[in-house]
Amino acid sequence: MYREDLDQLVAFFQKVGATVTISDKHNRYDSLDDMKAHVGVEISELDIRAENPRVHFLLNQSEVVKGSPSTMLFYYNELRTEEVSDEAENLFYKISDFLAKHKAARFRPYFMAAAIVALVGSIVFVAIDYQTFKNGQVSLGFLICLFVAIVLIGASMLGSNQIRLETRVNSPAFWQKNKEALAMHAITSVISGIIGYLLGRILK
Numbered sequence: 001m002y003r004e005d006l007d008q009l010v011a012f013f014q015k016v017g018a019t020v021t022i023s024d025k026h027n028r029y030d031s032l033d034d035m036k037a038h039v040g041v042e043i044s045e046l047d048i049r050a051e052n053p054r055v056h057f058l059l060n061q062s063e064v065v066k067g068s069p070s071t072m073l074f075y076y077n078e079l080r081t082e083e084v085s086d087e088a089e090n091l092f093y094k095i096s097d098f099l100a101k102h103k104a105a106r107f108r109p110y111f112m113a114a115a116i117v118a119l120v121g122s123i124v125f126v127a128i129d130y131q132t133f134k135n136g137q138v139s140l141g142f143l144i145c146l147f148v149a150i151v152l153i154g155a156s157m158l159g160s161n162q163i164r165l166e167t168r169v170n171s172p173a174f175w176q177k178n179k180e181a182l183a184m185h186a187i188t189s190v191i192s193g194i195i196g197y198l199l200g201r202i203l204k
Helices: 003-015 032-039 086-101 109-128 130-134 140-157 174-202
Strands: 019-023 046-051 055-066 071-081
Touching: 003 019, 003 032, 003 046, 003 086, 019 032, 055 086, 071 086, 109 140
Parallel strands: none
Antiparallel strands: 019 046, 046 055, 055 071
16 A cells, blocks of 8 residues: 555544544554654554544554464454444445455465466476376476475465555556566576476486
8 A cells, every 4th residue: 555545544534533543563653744754665564543433444464373384474454343333333334445445466476477487397397207207206396396386376375565655656666666576586486497407307
């Protein structure tokens, strides 16, 4: 979400005369401008709480989920009313409709693109070592590409929302902002494919 989206979001609370509190896990701020001055343009999370009517919105909250076999960082958004009244219910539905129109994609496309490259690599290994697969054996190169693809697909689904206290016009373009990450993932996929291919040939 960009600054104009956040301004509209806060305006929903202010239109009904609610007292609005803006905060994150560390501090409370008087306004979005105050938050920008203390935190900067990019923020990791946002907590907007209104009083009279009492409606609470949490954006990009993080929670560590411990379990076997690993610990995962889980991101969630939540909009809830904290009182039973027509004003709170009306405000809840207005904000809910607004958020539905600005819903971010459920996955990060650059991770998914890299995963597709890795999957193509696994198919190439099947074609190259078809006889090996036909005999019920699996090449190491295929396993490496498949593992990389699974990891990248998982990473594409675990992303958090981007929150910027800057307008879209003044924000860098997507490709320019993410060019280093895109290049890194592309290089990683290519190197993994090459290493897998060489190891597959050596261990045949």
